[in-house]
Amino acid sequence: MSTEVKVPVLGESITEATVGEWLKQPGEAVAQDEPICSLETDKVAIDVNAPVSGVMGEHMVGAGDTVVVGAVITTIADGAGAGDKAVAPRKDEGASVPSQSAPAPAEGDDAxxxxxxxxxxxxxxxxxxxxxxxxxxxxxxxxxxxxxxxxxxxxxxxxxxxxxxxxxxxxxxxxxxxxxxxMTRLRQTIAKRLKSAQDTAALLTTFNDVDMTAVMEARSKYKDLFAKKHDVRLGFMGFFTKAACLALKDVPSVNAQIEGDEILYHDFVDVSVAVSAPNGLVVPVLRDADKKGFAQIEKDIADFGKRAKDGALTMEDMKGGTFTISNGGVFGSLMSTPIINPPQSAVLGLHRIEDRPVVVDGEIVIRPMMYIALSYDHRIIDGREAVTALKIIKEAIEDPTRLLIDL
The missing domain is CATH 4.10.320.10 (E3-binding domain)
Structure with a gap:
């Protein structure tokens, strides 16, 4: 007797996916809930787990094939021996049939x-x-x-x-x-969305630089106590997220979006945090960031990073978002013009910190400086508003006390 393995429900409005790779081959023993293949959707990669224990049947679809929700992609036959041959399922049970299915490895195959x-x-x-x-x-x-x-x-x-x-x-x-x-489905979607943003929005970027001295001193002074109390590292993202929330409150258009001939203003801040994943950049959403403290923000971001690396982010993690923060500095970027994440209207780009000579009180001093960039949709955000928002972020980072007293 065989049990059909079907494409699971992938999330709201998601009806199809692409087979990423098969983790189990025909004839191999599988345990219940063990991942047997990965699927790639427009936003995330997810694993399909074995519904029962048994012997893996024939792959009814191959890597790179498109499958729909509910389609049968393989079967699992009763039995526990990896050498037992599973009963070959029919290929007419709802799955899209590939031009060439992945073959079962032969005995002693070193591939x-x-x-x-x-x-x-x-x-x-x-x-x-x-x-x-x-x-x-x-x-x-x-x-x-x-x-x-x-x-x-x-x-x-x-x-x-x-x-x-x-x-x-x-x-x-x-x-x-x-x-x-x-190209993976995720990479194709990223390409389409970024190109769509360029074609649709009136993109413009404004720059500023930030003296990171105060934030670096605060981190150095409190990082051990912070880690001991909250069990998470105190990073820069907490400071920039809170600074962005201040700016978005004062300049609501930066947190708004266009829908048809209307502008939607949000009274909440859901920050999309750009995270590097094996298949490309993903942007899980830090919800109600304006209401969270530093510790919770750092915990949420750390969790996003870990789950992105493990391929465990869900559709719900990606849903929504009113503003994006992208930190290219972790890869060594000195300056960039980030592209907005539609339908959002603005994105904050962070970059690497490096010592540079600057003039302070008439004297040339060496300070740890970072270039920051705000790319925005000029259809909804005026230049004055964009510059003001970036200036608020700069001032909050250079004087973190502003984050405490809402200035």
Whole structure:
């Protein structure tokens, strides 16, 4: 007897997804609630878990195929032996049939299943994946494993041969290869949304620089007590989130959005926090940020970062948002012009901190400075309003007492 595995409900208004990769192969034993494949939607990647224990059946769809909610993607047969062959399910039970389903690995097959990120790392560093021991789930190779192997190769500790070209690659006569990888659904959505923002909004960016001395001194003075009391690190995002909330209260248009021929003004601040995930940038929402204290803001942001890395963010995490903060400084960016996250009307870009000479009270001194940028939709936000909002953020960071007395 076999149990059908169907595409689960993905969230409000989400009707289809793309198969990311299969985590279990036909004939392998699976445990109940064990992830067997990943699905990519417009916003997040989610795992499909086994509804029962048993033996994995045939893949009815392949990686890269589009499936709809409720479609049957595989079956799980009764039994516990990984070597037992599962009953092959029919391919006419609601799933979209791929042009080529992923084949079951043969006995003794040494092929290594690689995610797109790992495959890119393998090609970039010239690592033979079959020579690297995986530390991921079920011994799967991770990007960190490949990077560690590359470091070992540089030091001469464990030289590895360059990998063979991936399936579908045709090496040129010169030995140079070109890899063709289909864009994930998430990456396609990011591309469409960003291009739509450029095509629709009247984008403009205003800049300022911030002396980070006061915030850095406050963090240095209180970080240990803060961590001990709240069990979370005191970072910069808490300061900038609270400073942004002050600015959005004083300049409501920066927290508003256009809907048709109307402007929607929000009496709450839901901050979308740009977080790096394996498949691209995602923006989970920190709800009611204006009502939260530093500790809760830092805890929420830390949780977003961890769950983004683990691929555990949900649709609900991404829903809504009235303003976005993106911190390119963690990657070393000195200055940028961030693009708004539609239908929002503004985004705050943070950048790296570096010592620079500045004039204070007529004297040249060295201070830790950061460039900040506010990109905004000029259809709804005037230049005066954008500059004022950014100036409020600057003043609050340079004098954090303002955050306490609402100035």
């Amino acid at each position: 290594v299943v690689l995610s797109p990120a790992v495959r890119r790392a393998v090609l970039e560093h010239g690592i033979d994946p079959t020579t690297v021991k995986g530390t991921g789930k079920d011994g799967r190779l991770t990007k960190e494993d490949v990077l560690a192997a590359a470091e070992a190769k540089k030091s001469g500790a464990a030289p590895a041969a360059a990998p063979a070209p991936a399936a579908g690659e045709a090496p040129a006569a010169s030995g140079r290869n070109v890899e063709r990888v289909k």
